[in-house]
Amino acid sequence: MLIDSHCHLDAEAFDHDREEVVNRARQAGVGAMLLPAYSCEHFVRLESVCQRYSMVDLTLWPAWGIHPCYVKQHNEDDLQRLEAWVSRSDCVAVGEIGLDRFLPESREPEVWRKQQHFFRYQLDLANRVGKPVVIHARHSYAELMSALRHCQVSAGGIIHAYNGPVNVAYTLVDAGFLLGLGGVLTQDSASRLAALVTRLPLSAMVLETDAPDMLPQALWRQGLRRHEPAWIVEVQARVAALRGISRGDVATATSANVQRCLGKLWLD
């Protein structure tokens, strides 16, 4: 069984064919997906997608949080309200939270200060409710490490779409984090990440799509533009090839890693 540890199945991009997308994922062997939130205005929609599409052979786990690229439209009251959502028993993690210095707008001093405040607040919140975190870090690994030194997350979590330096990867793994591998790993240009995947212990890796974004290179070249959970097999195949192991071994190990992190263990 495969687990997509990061996808946005609730996104509008799936409104017209979500049922078919879910069925293709099941046929590809995806047995569970983690759906991190990004904006308070979509919390209810995320909740209803998780309830509507969880079935016998597919589990959808919601995580609630405020994404760094969306902090601008949120306020202190939203952070207060978040506590009720992440305290619920169906919430498996606090996310998607983090720091983003990629977009020019996100580097504006006021927005950047607010990002750091929201991130640290949500790290503390995760510790208060005893849940792991799902972290987005783009062009901000140094700042991420300093925030995590300031506020250590007791339940660990997943660093989504990891593409940072090798030494940072090892520090994060030592601190109890898993590294999310997705579409970037399938790109010819991702040689540093590919080298990291051959060296890191398999126990540190999870697979993800970030659908509808981060389409694998081969699918992009076919003219496709929307990613979906079924295509997690592209990343699974890449990890298997890089490590010289079977796709089944990649699925078994990475799914066990997600379940261990979220405290959701199945008997199988």
Ligand SMILES: [Zn+2]
């Ligand atoms: Zn995401």
